[in-house]
Amino acid sequence: MSSSAAEVKNRPPRQLGDRVFKGLATGAASLILIALAGVGIFLTSEGFPAFTASKSQIPGEVTIVAYIWPLVFGTVLGAAIALLIAAPLSIGVALFISHYAPRRLAAPLGYLIDLLAAVPSVVYGLWGIFYLAPRMTPLFLWLDQHVSFIPLFSGPASPTGRTMLTVGVVLAVMILPISTALCREVFLQTPRLHEEAALALGATRWEMVRMTVFPHARSGMVSAAMLGLGRALGETMAVAMVLSVSGVVTFNLISSTNPSTIAANIALQFPEATGVAVNVLVASGLVLFILTFLINFAARAVVNRRKEFSGAN
Amino acid sequence: MNRSSLSRTALLGVVSLTAALGLSACGAGNEKSSSDTTSPSSGGTSLSGTLNGSGSSAQEAAMAAWKAGFQTANPSVTVNYDPAGSSAGREQFIAGSVPFAGSDAYLTTDELKAATKTCGAAPIEVPVYVSPIAVIYNLPGVDKLQLSPATLTQIFAGKITQWDDPAIAADNPSAKLPSTAITTVHRSDGSGTTDNFTDYMNQVDSTDWTYGQTDTWPIKSGEGAEGTSGVVAAVTQGQGTIGYADNSAAGSLSKASIKVGSSYVAPSAAAASKVLDESKPVPGRDATTDQAIAVNRTSTTAGVYPLILVSYQIVCPKYSSSSTANLVKAFETYVVSSDGQAAAAKAAGSAPLTSALSQKAQAAIDTIAG
Numbered sequence: 001m002s003s004s005a006a007e008v009k010n011r012p013p014r015q016l017g018d019r020v021f022k023g024l025a026t027g028a029a030s031l032i033l034i035a036l037a038g039v040g041i042f043l044t045s046e047g048f049p050a051f052t053a054s055k056s057q058i059p060g061e062v063t064i065v066a067y068i069w070p071l072v073f074g075t076v077l078g079a080a081i082a083l084l085i086a087a088p089l090s091i092g093v094a095l096f097i098s099h100y101a102p103r104r105l106a107a108p109l110g111y112l113i114d115l116l117a118a119v120p121s122v123v124y125g126l127w128g129i130f131y132l133a134p135r136m137t138p139l140f141l142w143l144d145q146h147v148s149f150i151p152l153f154s155g156p157a158s159p160t161g162r163t164m165l166t167v168g169v170v171l172a173v174m175i176l177p178i179s180t181a182l183c184r185e186v187f188l189q190t191p192r193l194h195e196e197a198a199l200a201l202g203a204t205r206w207e208m209v210r211m212t213v214f215p216h217a218r219s220g221m222v223s224a225a226m227l228g229l230g231r232a233l234g235e236t237m238a239v240a241m242v243l244s245v246s247g248v249v250t251f252n253l254i255s256s257t258n259p260s261t262i263a264a265n266i267a268l269q270f271p272e273a274t275g276v277a278v279n280v281l282v283a284s285g286l287v288l289f290i291l292t293f294l295i296n297f298a299a300r301a302v303v304n305r306r307k308e309f310s311g312a313n
Numbered sequence: 314m315n316r317s318s319l320s321r322t323a324l325l326g327v328v329s330l331t332a333a334l335g336l337s338a339c340g341a342g343n344e345k346s347s348s349d350t351t352s353p354s355s356g357g358t359s360l361s362g363t364l365n366g367s368g369s370s371a372q373e374a375a376m377a378a379w380k381a382g383f384q385t386a387n388p389s390v391t392v393n394y395d396p397a398g399s400s401a402g403r404e405q406f407i408a409g410s411v412p413f414a415g416s417d418a419y420l421t422t423d424e425l426k427a428a429t430k431t432c433g434a435a436p437i438e439v440p441v442y443v444s445p446i447a448v449i450y451n452l453p454g455v456d457k458l459q460l461s462p463a464t465l466t467q468i469f470a471g472k473i474t475q476w477d478d479p480a481i482a483a484d485n486p487s488a489k490l491p492s493t494a495i496t497t498v499h500r501s502d503g504s505g506t507t508d509n510f511t512d513y514m515n516q517v518d519s520t521d522w523t524y525g526q527t528d529t530w531p532i533k534s535g536e537g538a539e540g541t542s543g544v545v546a547a548v549t550q551g552q553g554t555i556g557y558a559d560n561s562a563a564g565s566l567s568k569a570s571i572k573v574g575s576s577y578v579a580p581s582a583a584a585a586s587k588v589l590d591e592s593k594p595v596p597g598r599d600a601t602t603d604q605a606i607a608v609n610r611t612s613t614t615a616g617v618y619p620l621i622l623v624s625y626q627i628v629c630p631k632y633s634s635s636s637t638a639n640l641v642k643a644f645e646t647y648v649v650s651s652d653g654q655a656a657a658a659k660a661a662g663s664a665p666l667t668s669a670l671s672q673k674a675q676a677a678i679d680t681i682a683g
Contacts (some may be wrong), residue, residue: 059529129543134550159496241543243499244536249487254495255535268539271355271370271398272503272528 022202040289047283049276057276058271060247068284069269070249075288078239079232081168081253086175087225093176094183101208117177125241130172133161133242136169140254142225151251158256162244165253170238175228182227186220187213219303226299233292236263262288322567332429361389363408364640368395368415369624371505372442376415378660383647392644399505399624400528406627408433412637413628413645415441415557417505418528419595419605432629437681438600439674441648442624443589444663445580446510448569450555451548452476454491458674459484461572462492462517468555469497469514470521471534474555484572491553498547498556499530501537509608509622510557516610529651559622560585561662574613582664583616587668591617602630602677631682640683 050064058067093113097106140163144155194212203211214221245260245268260268262284270281366376373396380392399416404603406414419438420428425676426438448465450458455476460468464480473480477490500507507528514522524531536554538547541562548554548566560568560580570577580586590614595605595676610619628645632638647653654665666674 019344060531127548137550145669158536159494159553160498160547162536162538162547187601240501240539243501243536246535246537248533268502269529272400274400274404279395285608301637 006292007299010149021108043282043286043289046279047286048279050279050283051076053276053279058280059277064280064283067280068262068287070247070259071262071265071284072287073249074289075233075247075261075263075291077251077259078164078171078243079229079263081165082171082175082232083225085168085172086179086228087221089172090176090179090224090228091183093180094187095209095213097180097184098187099205099213113177113180115177116173117181121174121235121237122238122241124170124174125238128166128238128242130161132169132170135161136163136166137161140165143254144308152253154252155196155255158244160244160256162237162242163254164243164258167239167243167258168253170242171232171235174235174238175231177232179224181223183217183221186217186224190216222302223299226295229295229299230292233295235261235290236267240267245312248300262291279297347562351384360387360643362636362640363391363393364413364637364644365411366392366394366402366413366626367397367405367411367416369399369442369505370396371399371417371444371622372396372415372624372626374661375657375663376443378655378656379644379648382653383644383678384401385586385659387643390640398503398677400503403428403627406436412632412641413626415624415626416429417622417624418508419603419625425603428627432628432631435599435602437628437630437677438606438625439450439628439645439677440606440623440658440666440676441645441668442622442625442663444624444661445560445582445585445618446506446557446622447560447563447580448555448557448571448619448620449545449548449563449566449567450569450647451551451555452491452493452555455485455488456567457485457488458479458567458569459572459577460569462514463521465569465571466514466518466521469494469499469535470518470523471497472521484548487661492555494516496554497534497535497549498538498551498554499543500541501530501539503529505614505624506557506559510620512608513610513620536585555565557620571618573617573619574615576615578618580618580620582658582662584616585621585664586667586670587617588612588619588621589623590667602680605676606679612625612657628681629680630680632655635683638681639683642683644679645678646675649678 009284050058053064055061058064060067069081078295097110099108135245137157137159140155140157140161142232143153144157147153190213194216195208198208198211239261241259243260244256246257247258250257251258254279266281266285269277332530343498351635355378372391373394376394376396380394380499382391394415398420398571402411402414403416403420403424409431421438448460455675460481461484464473464484468479468564474495475492476495477492482490486611505528508526510523511524511531512526515524515526528682530537536547536551536557538544539556544558545564545566548556555569566582570579588609589606591604591614592609594600595603595607601643605625606623608619608621608623612619626645626648628641632641651665651671652666654671658665
């Protein structure tokens with residue numbers, strides 16, 4: 001009797017707490033949606049005049065499509081190079097930390113990788129300009145001299161090293177921490193029994209990783225890559241500082257003339273932009289917004305499709 | 314312009330919030346609120362309050378010196394300057410959100426109309442910052458480079474691509490020029506320096522430079538770099554590179570001399586201010602208050618360096634509050650004074666205004682109704 005009375009007494013405050021917390025959580029969740037919708041509305045309403053503007057009002061006197069297309073191309077190209085470098089690297093690093101490194105080494109190494117994420121992008125930009133770019137120059141010269149028949153390296157090699165390939169490397173280093181951290185987490189979640197079973201059947205460690213860890217982590221690795229890609233697409237400062245931009249569309253990765261990226265172009269042109277030029281920049285921002293959305297949707301679709309085969313359930 | 318007002322307003326909100334925060338931080342120390350301003354224009358120290366400006370980033374270093382000098386003379390005045398860019402500064406001035414703007418270009422005819430509406434009378438434009446633009450290059454073995462205007466233009470237009478080109482050799486008979494490829498370095502962001510540099514090429518050789526005067530580099534070749542420091546870094550790192558940057562930022566890089574008349578002139582503050590004496594005011598404006606200068610880039614007078622950047626400050630002839638008017642008047646008076654110009658020259662390596670220009674600017678500033 002007394003205990004149930006106590007329960008009854010305890011219930012009202014708990015309900016209050018429940019209600020408050022529910023309210024807070026719902027509020028936080030809807031705030032995100034409102035913020036996102038606000039950004040979308042702003043980009044659309046401010047970017048719209050650019051789509052109806054005449055050629056003469058747009059910087060460079062081109063159509064809006066001709067203005068934004070090279071930027072989209074550059075954005076995707078830079079991010080793709082970064083992903084191409086960072087994805088295998090982060091899977092390797094994550095695998096080393098989760099399955100190969102001795103425990104005493106694994107933890108500090110994990111922290112170090114996470115620390116890379118804390119470095120501001122301006123610092124990566126400075127590192128790109130003053131350290132990486134000059135050291136890439138000899139490589140570009142070599143590529144230009146020996147393999148210039150490949151369109152990617154058709155040259156002429158940039159004498160300063162501030163090229164799309166350098167930017168790709170800088171971006172790869174920037175997205176490495178987030179991809180690695182995610183991969184490491186999913187690798188660690190491989191069921192212990194699966195791994196032991198594989199080893200018991202006589203598999204080597206690499207075979208065990210291939211048979212149990214990778215199938216289990218496939219969707220996780222895809223999301224890790226996509227998160228990294230998202231960061232690379234939107235990176236502004238480092239690209240604006242490192243890349244020598246010209247507004248061309250080219251797959252040539254080692255010359256001085258490179259396509260700019262949407263984010264970097266906004267950062268570079270906004271301070272001196274007036275009138276419709278501002279609308280054009282906002283419109284390019286809208287395109288980036290949509291691009292990022294599409295890539296995230298695609299990633300989610302991939303993850304969902306793979307889920308039933310992953311062995312995670 | 315109306316269409317972008319939302320984004321500008323948002324930006325302004327952030328800027329004014331920052332200014333307000335900075336203000337309250339200072340206010341606590343000074344124990345004086347920002348709005349109480351005392352007796353009009355009776356020599357420096359009686360002034361108090363806050364003066365906000367926005368615009369040209371080229372003026373930033375000079376502005377730091379002016380702020381320091383003016384605030385030392387008037388301890389209860391705070392001057393804030395947001396180096397948001399010339400266009401942003403002009404736009405904010407026209408919107409009435411800042412009492413003065415710094416700009417590397419004078420107001421366009423449309424902007425002039427809008428600003429006249431904002432001020433209630435034609436705005437006052439005075440040149441405050443004159444700086445030579447140096448043509449910097451990095452070519453090992455060539456310490457001294459001379460360029461005629463046509464050669465310079467052809468290099469930047471991409472028509473001369475190698476350092477041992479006959480045109481360059483003709484300008485430099487004694488130099489040993491290597492066959493290195495030329496990499497031109499330009500600003501990848503919109504910039505008053507680019508605006509003045511393209512104006513120069515447009516005036517001296519419009520057959521080779523067909524792209525007109527523009528603040529964004531118009532050609533899709535050469536190397537782009539962000540900001541003056543980015544250009545200097547790119548020129549320093551590459552071999553066979555050539556670019557343009559504010560003379561004070563060129564550091565230890567070699568600077569080319571430009572052919573004027575029959576001699577070659579190296580960039581210097583003295584040679585830069587000389588060209589202003591030869592330049593005419595922009596036609597169609599009241600030259601007493603609107604001192605926009607059409608720089609004479611084609612001068613042939615010996616010892617003149619025509620590749621310069623002229624940056625202005627734009628103010629209203631009257632303000633709704635007399636305290637703001639007095640602050641603006643006192644500040645601008647200091648900026649164009651020999652003290653102010655010397656401080657800027659020391660801090661930013663600019664060319665001080667000649668005394669004739671300084672007096673003319675002062676006369677315009679005197680028309681501000683206090």
